[in-house]
Amino acid sequence: MDEEALTALAFGPDAGPADSIPRDGSPRQRLLAAIVLGARGRYAAAAELLDPLRRGRNPLTASLAASTLASHRRQLGAHVVARRLDGEALLAVGLRGVGERGAATAGGGPGLAGSGPGLAGGGPGLAGSGLAAAGSGSRGVGSGPAGTGADSPVPGSTSATTGSPPATASPSTSASQGSLVESTEDPDGLDLQGARADAFLGLAADNLALGRISAARRLAVRAAQADRRWRSTVRGGWVGAEIELAAGQPEAAVAPARLAYETAVARHARRHIVKSGIVLGVALLAAGQDGARELLVAAAADAEKYELDSLGWVADRVAADVDHDRAEEYRFRSRQVLHAVLRRADPCVMRIAHESPWVPIGPG
Template structure:
């Protein structure tokens, strides 16, 4: 697709977010790279967090961490964290909803927590989550993402019963927004949490719905993980779900940059059988 860059940095960031939502990571990375090196520290931090998120979506938690760290550094260098750093109160630079300094701070801290969790550092993830969750007025996106990360931390720690409540909170918060993508991912997180505690019928209903909605809307980064969960909660049709997951992931990889493709291939979070029949 043509790489025309919106003139407004906020519009360019929103365009990159939308591209990433469809799995067009290479095009998104083009926009984000320009914004990360741009002069606006808040947009640069948001862009860094978004690039990190896209890498995590293909299992690249180690590669995502430097981007989240760079976003935090841009905020610190512009005195947007406060004198006590990430543990203290921080000044806010007013901006559009979910695109101000508070939202950027939330994005990078939650991102760093997710990066740590994906590399098996649960205690570090919990500490970073605790720092971020003490913040206020970071916008609706932060509220939803806190629920996701909290649930994922508990799942990663083996405390599956504790994962359900934050997943339910994320789903409820997402329903109050206009973001279908956040609603679908919240259903995925809640469904996975319910499956972990043995509530298979409820998990099936949520994940089938999320998979259908993500497929209909072309949100391929959500399609393939939904299909993977379905292979577990709907074992009678596991082979069909796995084939659907592979097709969706292959589509994402075809629209990914080399870094994202390499991250997926090397990730312990992406089953190797998903690459069967894949060629770039």
């Protein structure tokens, strides 16, 4: 399978069985393969590809790999671990881009203000935060409300990045490597601007999960300043909607969720359409507006059809809230898919998931 085919699987309308995804090739091919494997809930296989990439010499690839691994950790409730990985991703590519507007990284401006939340005071930390609180009615998807233990460490988190030490590249070291300076623009955001946006959005999602709504807002602003292309727009819409849901403003969550959904549909990006449908459906449901049922039922059907297990258990869980005639069927399937996902995760992440308030592991 060549790079074009892997890109279509990761960001386009195509779908294929995870067993057919190659585990070799160029660094970019391995990164794309890990993205596809993660979408199908094959987290251990994805981590085997991502860990060497994030410890490699190419700072751009290392950043994208760290952000991708952070997303996979977050999807099973490991927000503290994910925050460290996204901080690592941001360190690899630097805090600011040439065209980025906004305040500096300290002194109270948007983003990494020196007030404690964000990077400061909590260590480092993909958007959408895993949708792990799905199925909770008006509280919706995503990071969930505050009250997750804030800065208390997640049990087992020290080894949750597959047991390898984090990358240690400094901003000055990264900037001296030609691959960072000379990276060309990529239509799907696998470039310098996109990597910065990924890291900022990841930090926003995990700060939100830890109850730091103001920090999440600042970091989301920094992400929008870093990159405004389709993938960052979609992921920024997810995080923006989750921020408003967590802040108790469901009506305000609808606009960013709708922007994410419409952008994903325009790009025919299957995986992003499914997740955007979940986010928009929950926002509409929380706001008491029409259209939630159709979106959530369609997302559950597509997640099953395209074997997107990382989203399937969430989609089924929220579909049960709106399709009462099939609620038990959806809940049963959600448990089945989640247990299958956990069987394909590395042991330390399984332990974190079992102890996470965002992952509904129970009998069945």
